[in-house]
Amino acid sequence: MALISNPCAEATPLQPPVAIRACNLTKEFKLAHHAYASLKGLLLSFLPKRVEQLVALNQVSFTIHQGETVGVIGQNGSGKSTLLGIIARVYRPTSGIIEVHGRVAPLLELGAGFHPDLTGLENIYFNGVILGLTRKQVAERIDAIVQFAELEGYLDAPIRTYSSGMLMRLGFAVAAHVDADILLIDEVLAVGDARFQQKCYDKIRQFQREGRTILFVSHDMEAIRRVAQRALWLDKGVLRADGDAPTVVEQYLQSVQATP
Ligand SMILES: Nc1ncnc2c1ncn2[C@@H]1O[C@H](COP(=O)(O)OP(=O)(O)OP(=O)(O)O)[C@@H](O)[C@H]1O
Numbered sequence: 394m395a396l397i398s399n400p401c402a403e404a405t406p407l408q409p410p411v412a413i414r415a416c417n418l419t420k421e422f423k424l425a426h427h428a429y430a431s432l433k434g435l436l437l438s439f440l441p442k443r444v445e446q447l448v449a450l451n452q453v454s455f456t457i458h459q460g461e462t463v464g465v466i467g468q469n470g471s472g473k474s475t476l477l478g479i480i481a482r483v484y485r486p487t488s489g490i491i492e493v494h495g496r497v498a499p500l501l502e503l504g505a506g507f508h509p510d511l512t513g514l515e516n517i518y519f520n521g522v523i524l525g526l527t528r529k530q531v532a533e534r535i536d537a538i539v540q541f542a543e544l545e546g547y548l549d550a551p552i553r554t555y556s557s558g559m560l561m562r563l564g565f566a567v568a569a570h571v572d573a574d575i576l577l578i579d580e581v582l583a584v585g586d587a588r589f590q591q592k593c594y595d596k597i598r599q600f601q602r603e604g605r606t607i608l609f610v611s612h613d614m615e616a617i618r619r620v621a622q623r624a625l626w627l628d629k630g631v632l633r634a635d636g637d638a639p640t641v642v643e644q645y646l647q648s649v650q651a652t653p
């Protein structure tokens with residue numbers, strides 16, 4: 394088991410260096426309820442709105458060491474994307490600590506980090522620079538990126554015309570060529586066709602051999618078991634389990650089956 398007894402403690406010198414450390418990480422969202430569903434609601438809309446606090450992550454603690462591939466599983470709305478968003482610095486935690494060591498390449502939502510009106514080629518530059526490369530470095534890698542994405546013929550079109558699979562190809566191809574230390578993948582691979590998915594998994598395996606750190610969110614438990622050594626199970630924002638991937642996947646599936 395990859396269980397870590399006290400994730401809030403500093404790593405011991407015997408372990409590989411820490412890539413990501415979360416200590417009592419909590420994220421609350423404020424949800425304002427509008428009562429516009431009816432005419433009466435609309436007329437009463439000058440009244441103060443009911444604001445609900447939604448706890449997307451609740452006191453989550455873990456340590457991920459360099460070179461680990463960690464699956465993140467849990468039902469819809471359990472906080473997986475919120476966690477990756479905090480690691481990618483899209484969100485700030487409400488409380489708790491998040492430490493991230495190294496360059497992060499996030500593959501969160503399809504098209505995130507891209508500009509819809511720019512062409513595929515312009516977006517490779519745009520996204521590459523956002524992810525920490527210089528324009529010269531992007532230029533040096535452009536052939537490899539284009540070749541990986543297999544989007545020749547579409548690179549002069551604005552990406553608002555791309556299909557979801559094409560957006561994923563472009564996003565993965567850029568993220569795979571920016572020398573990231575930490576790769577965050579939030580479900581995006583699911584929209585790729587079978588052959589391209591296989592190509593992405595081969596690339597992920599190469600990253601694993603190179604000792605990079607990967608966080609991989611998926612509802613495909615087979616993929617989690619295949620790719621990740623370790624898994625975190627989030628349940629309504631709470632970390633229910635942290636351990637070796639087959640065990641945690643089994644616990645999760647049993648709980649899903651036990652739920653009426
Ligand atoms: N920007 C936001 N504003 C308000 N609430 C949000 C926001 N982002 C997420 N939430 C809420 O936080 C909770 C966790 O959402 P999150 O997207 O992290 O879940 P998830 O585990 O990724 O789900 P899924 O499997 O559907 O992708 C949900 O209740 C969601 O409604």
Ligand SMILES: [Mg+2]
Binds near residue numbers: 473474579
């Ligand atoms: Mg999500």
